[in-house]
Amino acid sequence: MKYIEKLAKIDRRIIYLILFLTVLLPYLFKISLPMKPLPEVVQAYREIDRLPAGSVVMISIDYDAASMPEVQPMLYAILRHCFSKDLKIIMLGHWPLGIPLGIAALEDVAKEYGKKYGEDYVFLGYRPGVAAVMINMGKEIRSVFREDYWGTPLDSLPMMRNVHTYDDIAILVGFEAGSTGDYWVQYAQARYNQKIILGGTAVVAPDWYPYLQSRQIVGLIGGLRGAADYENLVHHKALAYYGMTPQAAVHILIVIFIILGNIGYLALRRRK
Template identity: 45%
Template sequence: MIRFFERLQSIDRRVVFLFVAICVVLPFLFPFRLPVAVGRSTRGLFDEIEGLPEGSIVMLAGDYSPDGMPELQPMTLAVYRHCFSRNLRVISVCLWPEGPPLVEAAHQQVAAEYGKEYGVDYVNLGYTTGGPNAMVEMGTSIPGLFPRDFYLTPVEELPLMRKISNFADIAFLVSISAGTPGTREWVQQVQSRFDVPMGAGVTAVSAPNFYPYMESGQLLGLLGGMAGAAEYEILIEQPGTAARGMDAQSAVHLLIILFVVLGNISYLLSRRRESEA
């Protein structure tokens, strides 16, 4: 037994990779569907959108790139599904250049499911430069900053955009973000400056930084990583890729806990042997 723990000290890292790969792949082939408990922050975002009057306009800021898709695209899809199921209207903006095609893919997928019409029920305004400056500019005029949409159509030709001037016309803001400019800047420049009710979905690696905003009430709801996306999918009763990925997520976490425990036992045994010698 002691020899086993000693050998663990010099195990090839590729063996660890192999175990991780097995733990990710097997749950997809043979799902065991562990329950997903819904947290308070996820429930907060759901309740806020659920409480909006029919026809309200939600702004979704999709500030992420393809590398954030596994965590953030399910959030975007789930928020669209929730909004469209409640007959809310959605306008999307992106301050990351890679964002508009990802948001548009989500738009098209969900709009087809709910029979929503572009320009009437939802609009993709595409990308604009400027980051925080652009956010502040939207407080003056959203059509001024986005004279054309993602398809280069003048926004005055879109019925939904005729109803929107600035943040005063936005009932709720959802920031789905993977970095800067992102949720932090939306809180600083828009929520605090224009008092827009706001929720967010962020990557897991950055989620701990945003819980203080949740506690202070600056964010009314927060989705943290794939787990947050899965919780939201459960709440809207439409499990998607995030919920399906949680089996693999849990399996890998258990594996890592096992490795941490084994590694520590191995380390302590080797230290004891050294002190005895």
């Protein structure tokens, strides 16, 4: 019993070190493990996959660097999917501190696929007021964004000429780290019947399952696992996919921690 009691009093820094090594080692040995994509991610993939070329997809950047490792890979995977299918992208965002992450990804992937600004993709930027922005865009996008991010009037951009409201947008993909996804559903979907896919951190994703079942959203990409699944589906395995191995190792470690912690606790309680 002595060992078990010692186990219960282990220094937290030893736990930190074990955690750090558990993340590091799978990377060093380059292990990757197969996974079957989750149905909610496959659903999102199919919704985008069946859009005819030239359809407009709106992407919203509602996260920042604090959740970049989870959400950024999703954004890359979806952008690759859209550009490979010749879909057009309008990007905007509601989280100012994350906006540059969105532009960086958009410029990267556009370059990869040889896409031209103004013809294949447009960046609108940010306006404060979340709900008000969403509602007014349902009436006329220009009432919120007279110009794009660089100050060019929207009508001078060829791909924006026929895009005025949500009616001209095939699917909206929200990348979320907070409650903005709920706003998208409650304003853009409920009022204007906009088709929505939500992708976001594993913290917010569980709250969206009710929307998925009520068909208020047509796809859900949650956490690193969701991102890895999407990378898998577009046959471009990258950060998220290879991150799933350390992820798996740490999940196992945490479950072991919970069990060991409880054994130590029980041992101490019995002693008393």
